[in-house]
Amino acid sequence: MEHTTITFEERLLEPQDFARRIGRVAARYPWLVLEENGKTIGYAYASEWKSRSAFRYTVESSIYLHPQAPRRQDCGKVLYGRLLSLLAREGYHKVIAAVTQPNDASMALHHGFGFVTAGYFHEVGYKFHDWIDVAYLELGLEKPSNGVY
Template structure:
C-alpha cells in the first residue's frame, strides 16, 4: 500500500537517507550532506508556510516533495519553486506524478499562482517529467553551477496554477486551510497513486 501524507519530524532520518545519494550527482547543487539537525530545521521552515509531502510504501518513506519561495521579496509570494526526491526503489513506478499533483493542488488552494521547476541540464528524466506534468520550459541558464568537475546548466520550467487577478488575495499558510480539505487532497492522490500501482493509469 502506498500513501501520500504530510511529513513529520519523525521522518527526518528516512528523508535524509533518500536525499543522501543525490549528493554524488548533479541533481542537487549541494556539496555536503546536511546534518540531521539542519535537515530537521529545513523541514520545519517549509512547513511554516508550504506543504512538505511524503510518499510512503508499506509504512516506509520512499520519496518526498515540497515547495519553497521563489524569491524573498514580497512580490514573489504568489510563486513557489518545487523539489521532489525519490529513492531508487520508488523511481520509475509512477509515484512522482501523484505526489507532484497533490503538492500543486494544495498550493493552489493556498492561493499560489505559479510554480517553477529548476532542473540541472541535461537531466532527461526530470526534463521529461516536468514536460509531462504540463510545465513549460522558460529557458536555460548556462554554466550556472560547478560540481563534479564540470560547469552545469540549469533549465527553468513554469506552470500556472490559477488565474492572475488584479488584486490577488495573499496566499495563506498550509495550516490555515481546513484540515479536512488537506486530507481530501491527500486521499485523492493516494487513490491515484494506488490505481497507478495496479496498472489502471498510464
C-alpha cells in the same frame, strides 16, 4: 546526493540539519513525503521563489525520489500532483522549477504536468569538477473547482 547532480548539495546533511530545513520551509509551504513500507521513497515541497512581496503568489517546487523507488514515475506523479493541487487550493498563481541538466526523467515529469521551459542557464552550478546547466520551467495554476488538480 554525493554521487548525483540532481541536487546541488555537495555533502550529505545531518538529520538535524535536514529536520531544521523541513521545519523552516514547512512552516509556510507544503512539504510532502511519500513512504512505502515505512521507508521514505520521495518528497516534494514548495518554497519561496523570491523574497519581494510582489512575488508572494509564485513558489519554487522541488521533488526528489529515491533512485530505487518502485514505480518511480508513478511516485513522481503522485507526489507532484498532490503538491500542485495543494498549491492551487492555497491560491498560488505560478510554480517555478529548476532542473539540472541533463535530466530527462525530471523534464518529462514536469512537462507531463504542463510546465513549459522558461529559461536555460549555462554553467551556473559547479559539482564534481564540472559546470552544470539548469533549465527553469514554469506552470500557471488555476484554482480547481473540484479540489482535484
